Amino acid sequence: xxxxxxxxxxxxxxxxxxxxxxxxxxxxxxxxxxxxxxxxxxxxxxxxxxxxxxxxxxxxxxxxxxxxxxxxxxxxxxxxxxxxxxxxxxxxxxxxxxxxxxxxxxxxxxxxxxxxxxxxxxxxxxxxxxxxxxxxxxxxxxxxxxxxxxxxxxxxxxxxxxxxxxxxxxxxxxxxxxxxxxxxxxxxxxxxxxxxxxxxxxxxxxxxxxxxxxxxxxxxxxxxxxxxxxxxxxxxxxxxxxxxxxxxxxxxxxxxxxxxxxxxxxxxxxxxxxxxxxxxxxxxxxxxxxxxxxxxxxxxxxxxxxxxxxxxxxxxxxxxxxxxxxxxxxxxxxxxxxxxxxxxxxxxxxxxxxxxxxxxxxxxxxxxxxxxxxxxxxxxxxxxxxxxxxxxxxxxxxxxxxxxxxxxxxxxxxxxxxxxxxxxxxxxxxxxxxxxxxxxxxxxxxxxxxxxxxxxxxxxxxxxxxxxxxxxxxxxx
Amino acid sequence: xxxxxxxxxxxxxxxxxxxxxxxxxxxxxxxxxxxxxxxxxxxxxxxxxxxxxxxxxxxxxxxxxxxxxxxxxxxxxxxxxxxxxxxxxxxxxxxxxxxxxxxxxxxxxxxxxxxxxxxxxxxxxxxxxxxxxxxxxxxxxxxxxxxxxxxxxxxxxxxxxxxxxxxxxxxxxxxxxxxxxxxxxxxxxxxxxxxxxxxxxxxxxxxxxxxxxxxxxxxxxxxxxxxxxxxxxxxxxxxxxxxxxxxxxxxxxxxxxxxxxxxxxxxxxxxxxxxxxxxxxxxxxxxxxxxxxxxxxxxxxxxxxxxxxxxxxxxxxxxxxxxxxxxxxxxxxxxxx
Numbered sequence: 001x002x003x004x005x006x007x008x009x010x011x012x013x014x015x016x017x018x019x020x021x022x023x024x025x026x027x028x029x030x031x032x033x034x035x036x037x038x039x040x041x042x043x044x045x046x047x048x049x050x051x052x053x054x055x056x057x058x059x060x061x062x063x064x065x066x067x068x069x070x071x072x073x074x075x076x077x078x079x080x081x082x083x084x085x086x087x088x089x090x091x092x093x094x095x096x097x098x099x100x101x102x103x104x105x106x107x108x109x110x111x112x113x114x115x116x117x118x119x120x121x122x123x124x125x126x127x128x129x130x131x132x133x134x135x136x137x138x139x140x141x142x143x144x145x146x147x148x149x150x151x152x153x154x155x156x157x158x159x160x161x162x163x164x165x166x167x168x169x170x171x172x173x174x175x176x177x178x179x180x181x182x183x184x185x186x187x188x189x190x191x192x193x194x195x196x197x198x199x200x201x202x203x204x205x206x207x208x209x210x211x212x213x214x215x216x217x218x219x220x221x222x223x224x225x226x227x228x229x230x231x232x233x234x235x236x237x238x239x240x241x242x243x244x245x246x247x248x249x250x251x252x253x254x255x256x257x258x259x260x261x262x263x264x265x266x267x268x269x270x271x272x273x274x275x276x277x278x279x280x281x282x283x284x285x286x287x288x289x290x291x292x293x294x295x296x297x298x299x300x301x302x303x304x305x306x307x308x309x310x311x312x313x314x315x316x317x318x319x320x321x322x323x324x325x326x327x328x329x330x331x332x333x334x335x336x337x338x339x340x341x342x343x344x345x346x347x348x349x350x351x352x353x354x355x356x357x358x359x360x361x362x363x364x365x366x367x368x369x370x371x372x373x374x375x376x377x378x379x380x381x382x383x384x385x386x387x388x389x390x391x392x393x394x395x396x397x398x399x400x401x402x403x404x405x406x407x408x409x410x411x412x413x414x415x416x417x418x419x420x421x422x423x424x425x426x427x428x429x430x431x432x433x434x435x436x437x438x439x440x441x442x443x444x445x446x447x448x449x450x451x452x453x454x455x456x457x458x459x460x461x462x463x464x465x466x467x468x469x470x471x472x473x474x475x476x477x
Numbered sequence: 478x479x480x481x482x483x484x485x486x487x488x489x490x491x492x493x494x495x496x497x498x499x500x501x502x503x504x505x506x507x508x509x510x511x512x513x514x515x516x517x518x519x520x521x522x523x524x525x526x527x528x529x530x531x532x533x534x535x536x537x538x539x540x541x542x543x544x545x546x547x548x549x550x551x552x553x554x555x556x557x558x559x560x561x562x563x564x565x566x567x568x569x570x571x572x573x574x575x576x577x578x579x580x581x582x583x584x585x586x587x588x589x590x591x592x593x594x595x596x597x598x599x600x601x602x603x604x605x606x607x608x609x610x611x612x613x614x615x616x617x618x619x620x621x622x623x624x625x626x627x628x629x630x631x632x633x634x635x636x637x638x639x640x641x642x643x644x645x646x647x648x649x650x651x652x653x654x655x656x657x658x659x660x661x662x663x664x665x666x667x668x669x670x671x672x673x674x675x676x677x678x679x680x681x682x683x684x685x686x687x688x689x690x691x692x693x694x695x696x697x698x699x700x701x702x703x704x705x706x707x708x709x710x711x712x713x714x715x716x717x718x719x720x721x722x723x724x725x726x727x728x729x730x731x732x733x734x735x736x737x738x739x740x741x742x743x744x745x746x747x748x749x750x751x752x753x754x755x756x757x758x759x760x761x762x763x764x765x766x767x768x769x770x771x772x773x774x775x776x777x778x779x780x781x782x783x784x785x786x787x788x789x790x791x792x793x794x795x796x797x798x799x800x801x802x803x804x805x806x807x808x809x810x811x812x813x814x
Contacts, residue, residue, distance in 0.1 A: 062577060068530065069573035073566040075540050079555025080562050083624075086555075090548020091773040095781055098545045101538035102788035109534045110795030113527035114802055117812050121802050161774070164549070164622065170774040402556035404624055413563045420567055424574060431581045 003407035006398050009081045012414045018376055019421045020074055023067030025375050028142060028191065029198015030060045031135035036225055038128050047443040052222050053131070054119070055440035056202065061116045062431050064138075066424065068109070073417075081410065085390055085400035091170045092158055092177060093148045100144035108137030139191065146190050150183035152391045153382070154251045160394070169394065181251050185244040186382075192237040193378060196338055197371035199230030204368035205436055207361040218440050220355060227349065231342035237335055242298065249299045252392060253308040255385035258319045259328040260295055261285040262309045269293030270307040275329060278321045283311075285325075317388065324385040327377040334374040341367060480778040481768040482754075484546040487785055489749040491542060493742050495535035497651075498796075500741055502529040504652025506572060506599020507645065508671060510592060516809075517664055518592065522576065523813045524659035527803045529576065531796065533569070538792075545781055549623055549771035550756035557617070557625025558609055558632060565605045571598035580814040600645065607644025611637030614752050615694050616760035623757075623766045636689045643682040647741055650675035654721070654737045657730040659807045669725065672733070676721055683718075683744075696758065697751040707750050714743035 034056050041049035075097065078086050086094075114122055114130035122130070157176030158169040171177055203226045209219035248256045257263075261273050263283040272295040276288020293303040300307075310318050341363065348354040355361070390397040502525040512518045525532075544551045555562050575595035579588055615636040618627035625631075653672035657665055690697050701707050717739040724733035752758065757766040764770075772778065 062581075065530075065573050065577035068533075069570040072533070072537060072569050075537055075544075076555055076562060076566060078544065079551045080559055081556070083552035083556035086544065086548050086552040090544055090551065091777045094541065094545025094548055094551075094773065095777055095784070098538065098541035098781060099784050099788075101534065101541040102784060102792060105534045105537055106531070106788075106792045106795050109531040110799045112530060113799050117527045118802055119812060120810065164770065166622075168548075171777050171780065174780055402552075402559070404626065405556055405559045409559050409563075409629075412560070416563065416567055420570060424570070427574065427578055431578055434581060 003411060005403070005405070005407045005410065006401050008407055008410040008414065009401045009405075010397065012081060012410055012417070013077060015414060015421070016070070016073055016077060016417055018379070019417075019425075020067070020070040021375065021379060022372065022425075023063050023070065024138065024142070025190075025194035025197045025371075026201055027060065027064050027067050028135075028138045028194035029196070030056055030063070030201065031131075031138050031198070032195055033198050033202055033226060033229060034060060034131055035135050036229070037222075038131050040225075042124060042128055048217060048221055051218060051440050051443050052225075055218070056222075057115060057131075058435055059432060061112070062428065062435070064112060066428055070421075070424075080413075081402050081405065082390075082400050083402035083404070085395065087166065088168045088395050088400070089152075089391060091168060092151055092155075095171065095174075096144045096148035096151070096177075100141055100148075104137050104141035104144060106137075108134055108141065111137065142190055142194070143187060146187045147178055147180070147183045150186050151177055151180050153186075153386055154181040154183075155391055155394055156180035169391070182244075182247060185240070185247050188240045189237065189244055189378070192233045192240055193371070193375050195229055195233035196237060197368075197375060199226040199233060199342075200338070200364070200368045200371045202226035203230060203364045204366075207364040208436070209439070210355055211358060211361050211365070215439050215442075223355075224349065227342060227345055230338070231346050234335070234338040234342050238339060241332070241335065246299055249307060252386070254310060254313050254317065254319055255324070255382075256299075257308060257310045258321045258324040258385050259381060260307075261288075261321060261325045262295070262307060263321075264311050265309040266306050268306060269296035269303045270309075271295060272298065273325075273329075275333075276325075278325045280321050319385050319387045324381050327380040327384070331374045331377040331381060334370045334377070337367075337370060338374075480775060480782060481772050483782060484542075484772070484778055485749070485753060485756075485768050487782075488539065488542055488546065489746065491535055491539040492749075493745045495532070495539055496745050497738050497741050498532040498535055499529070500648050501525070501651045501655040502532055503599045503603045504648035504650070505656065506595050507603065507649050508652050508656070508668070509599075510596045511671070512664075512667075515588065518588075519580065519809055519813065520660060520664065520807050521656060522579065522595075523809060524656055524807045526576075526807075526814050527799065530573075531799055533573075542781070542785075546773055546778060547756055547768065547771040548773060550766050553619070553623055553625050553757055553766060553771075554609070554613065557627070558612070560629055561605050561609060561632065565602050565609075568598040568602040568605070572602065576814060599648075603644050603648045604641045607641035608632065608637045610644075610748060611640030613757050614640075614697070614748050616696065616758035616765075618761045619757065619759040619763045619766065620761075621763045623763070623770065625757075626761075636686070636694050639682065639686045639689055643679070643686050646675055646679040646682050647744070650679045650721075651734075651737045651741060654730070654734045658734055661806055672725065673722075676718075680718060700750055700753060710743055710747050710750065714740050714747065717743060 034053055037049050037056065038053040040046070041053060078093075111130040111133040114127065115134050118127060118130065155169065157171060157173035157178075157180065159172050160167050161170050162168075202222050206219040206223035206226065209215045210223070245256065245259075248259075260270075261276060261278040262270060263278075263280075269292070271290040271292045273285050273288045273290045276285040276290070278284075279286045295307050296305050297303050310321070341360075345354055345360065345364070348357060348360070386392055388396050388398070390400045505521060505525050509518060509521055512521050540551075571594050575591040575598065579591035579595065582588070609632075612632050612634065615634060617625055618631055620626045650672060653668045653675050656668040657672065660668060717736045720736040721733050721740070724730070724736060754769075755765040755767045756771050759765040773781075
């Protein structure tokens, strides 16, 4: 069998990073909602908000654990599979990663313990403080990792120096590296994408409870908080995406051209494809519908100014087109759907009719898949669109691998990660499903919860589901 | 002060912090299957419940710091030890999941499965960490560019394997002494018996490692000849080790655990002292990867030093806060695993 080391290493990285990225955005988004809910509890004293915070914290904890575990693998994979890359960027990328470890991870993991286990050990204000710190920690983590990744897209604040006979990048200006041309645009986009996921996740489960007439007071309040966050974040994401695309036209024009399926530079305004399928051989988009001159207007505020197309780049510097085009259009389409759904729900809520629209609640139950898909699609667009570079214009992906590693070993690792991750996903779904099935505690039981040696209330049986084992996958009520 | 030396020292601090802190929770995983009864197993597991995640962050930060300060060493070790590193990563994932998910169902099969996975992943991770450290210190085949060329088979050296076993015994002993502080009654007496056994295994393996080192890894002694004052460290390690049975007999569990921390920290320091100024020792004719060759630029090392100076006090503050909030004997409540 002929195994290609570069393609295998890319496949392995894609598998592990995409799986990892199922979890952190939910931690960030849910974290924000928990901060809001617990803040409302401290302000209003309404025990329903305490119930909400506790319930969502349990889901958060299960999600967070998987995110941390799969994230550790990411941190070491730069070295295992991309040794040449590590040697090239260590001076720049490594500092951002180390800053993430020392500022974000310690903050998160330290206060997570208080958040999850400390309800009866610290006062309500200290607990709220811990919730805020965990949210801030996960946000900082996104900050540093997005900065490091953005540097790969728009390198800044560095110089190339020969070290041990090989060129490498060294930092000359830390703040220019941190505020490289794309980092803040992309950070905003990533965070808003996470908030959307958190909001849709809460709305999905709340809608499910409402449809089944369970925990209705809890579900209404949770849905409302999430709806407001989700609507704001969805609209914000539109603004963020727009400004990001404009910056992209300047920073990485080949990537924008791939997103838009824009093959040939014309001498008039460039059209924008609403949908279609790029045909690379014929250099055109098939089965599509385009708005004439729209891309020029969105990028330059000028209907006539042409946008640079792929033909302006040498063939060896062009990114693939099909994958970025499709994933980008999926992401944008889903973004529009989120705006539509949350806006409609807001109007109905305003008129007091939201919770009687069963069809819309059902739509929200399913819609949680949307933000998961959109977050993944966005990253696929960004990373595949950067090809053939791993550091844009400086280091090719094919030059970045660990050349010493036998391809068979990479294949073994892909299989091992694949099997473990499939099992992990199944267990995660089962555990989350169990938590949803069991549901939140009722507010009146909260005051009576034992705070001393609660030996009788054994762990998993906490709250409403005492004594209900229920181990069946099918039993989802 | 030479920034390269400073970073060698800071990485040593991070590694020591990791060995002392995660050492006991890895060890709890190794001892866990020997505990009888589900309630007892939960007590043992929950003794590290709020702490293991923070302990593991020491490793993550060590990794990030190694990447940024000495990218050449980071790249050589991780790509060179490819499959073992993948095994460690899979183990760390499996461990986190086992801890988190064990308590989510009452099914016997479910709990039995996660117990097994918790044990296996803790054991494997500890063993491979030890073997990797043994290889880095003992020496591996490097190319002139400082890349590892020895292949998978080149990692199975007697010295490295002995260090791997030493790590397992050390973690088991450390965990048993830790559990003594967190448990009560019959269970506490049981772990005390384990502490004795693990202690003897640990001492025996220390002698084995020392014997192999003196016989076949002579370069480990170079720094001891250059700076004879380092001989104080092995003496201190022996004293700390000797204090463990003494404290156990006198029923001073805190002192026993503190001595265990000191002996593990001392051994990590010894490894670093033998290694200095190298990060990866070469067993071939090519030069070793030392702290100058492997380093990032001076300005990055300086920048990172500033980040560390701001970050380290914060880290110390969080760590102390969490250990303080969760002090005392383990109690199972509705939030436990």
